[in-house]
Amino acid sequence: MASPSSRRARLRGFTLIELLVVIAIIAVLIGLLLPAVQAAREAARRAQCVNNLKQLGLASHNYMDVNTALPLGGFFGGPSGLQWMHGSLPQLTPYFEQTNLYNSFNSIIRYYDPSNPANFTVHGAKLATLFCPSDPKVADGSSAYCTVGWAPGMPGYTAGLTSYRAISGPWVNPPRGVNPATDPNWQARKSNALGVIYVESSTSIASITDGTSNTLLFGESVYGRLSQGDQNCWHWWMAGNYGDTMQTTMYPPNPSKLISQNGGAASNGGSVIVISAASEHPGGANFAFCDGSVRFLKNTINCWPTGLVGSNYLPINVTASANGTYSLNPGATFGVYQALSTRAGGEVLSADSY
Numbered sequence: 001m002a003s004p005s006s007r008r009a010r011l012r013g014f015t016l017i018e019l020l021v022v023i024a025i026i027a028v029l030i031g032l033l034l035p036a037v038q039a040a041r042e043a044a045r046r047a048q049c050v051n052n053l054k055q056l057g058l059a060s061h062n063y064m065d066v067n068t069a070l071p072l073g074g075f076f077g078g079p080s081g082l083q084w085m086h087g088s089l090p091q092l093t094p095y096f097e098q099t100n101l102y103n104s105f106n107s108i109i110r111y112y113d114p115s116n117p118a119n120f121t122v123h124g125a126k127l128a129t130l131f132c133p134s135d136p137k138v139a140d141g142s143s144a145y146c147t148v149g150w151a152p153g154m155p156g157y158t159a160g161l162t163s164y165r166a167i168s169g170p171w172v173n174p175p176r177g178v179n180p181a182t183d184p185n186w187q188a189r190k191s192n193a194l195g196v197i198y199v200e201s202s203t204s205i206a207s208i209t210d211g212t213s214n215t216l217l218f219g220e221s222v223y224g225r226l227s228q229g230d231q232n233c234w235h236w237w238m239a240g241n242y243g244d245t246m247q248t249t250m251y252p253p254n255p256s257k258l259i260s261q262n263g264g265a266a267s268n269g270g271s272v273i274v275i276s277a278a279s280e281h282p283g284g285a286n287f288a289f290c291d292g293s294v295r296f297l298k299n300t301i302n303c304w305p306t307g308l309v310g311s312n313y314l315p316i317n318v319t320a321s322a323n324g325t326y327s328l329n330p331g332a333t334f335g336v337y338q339a340l341s342t343r344a345g346g347e348v349l350s351a352d353s354y
Helices: 004-011 016-067 088-096 099-103 117-123 136-140 186-191 256-261 266-274 336-340
Strands: 164-167 216-220 284-289 294-298 318-320 326-328
Touching: 016 088, 016 164, 016 216, 016 284, 016 294, 088 099
Parallel strands: none
Antiparallel strands: 164 216, 216 284, 284 294, 318 326
16 A cells, blocks of 8 residues: 555646746747748748749740740730730740630730720739749739729729739830830830840840840749839739839849838839849749749849939949930949840850859
8 A cells, every 4th residue: 555655746746847947948949940830831932933933934935936936025006006015924824724814815905904894804813823922912913003993984903913024134125105106216225125025025045145044034023012002003914014024133133121221212212123023032032044944043143233322223334325225334244133134145154153
């Protein structure tokens, strides 16, 4: 028969100090585990983002096999022939398993015509291939500017969005708001576009003389980082416009921090973010190259010096000419990031430079 003292020993519980120690250990373990879980989730999201860009790269090559050139970044058309029209992504839909959507698309109706409902369904489509999972707000697929209607009596208009935009080159040219029929500088502006997908582009593989493995095709951009006003206007997946389906390398990837560090004005800073590549993946952004590969370019990639103080947001060695074109100052050179965005710049780039 057990003695009273041995029964008391068996019934003894934890002291308060022991419980606190156990709780502290559990808290430490959770603190160590959560970053690992978050890192694993981000790795999965980044892998899905890479796969999405691979799909766009493959679709672009399949498009070229049929049409001998990459899809154009934007064009003028419609009944008058002068309306601003669609971008590259609707043209690629048959090549990333969206043939039914493409067959519902009327390419002669401008993308933002709320008086003509023919493209409403296509325009508002939410396509998972175009969503980076690290930027979840892009999957919302609509914005207040579109849904409230554009004028009294007009129906609401929902815009599907995209995380991925074509790389038009180191600067915005030719611009959206210029009429090629009346602008005497149109051809100069068009010739000033140095990337592979831009307004009225028709880029063949043969014309990418810098090499497809050294030329950017598509890049990420973060919709959720835009101001509310800009979220109402940009990243529309059907629109052939800078800020919707085209972007430049004028500023380094993820320029938001650079703007705040340099005391940039909010309005100009917003414009910089609208036309620049960005991602929610730590340290840089994913890009599809013209050879179909996808690579992660760091925020610290070599870039030309960028002036972000006051109202002049041009890179330091870039001049805007009177005819609306851009040029490098004598003796200046592109950074590695800008050189990757040109199709025929003749730059010599080492694989270990990016």
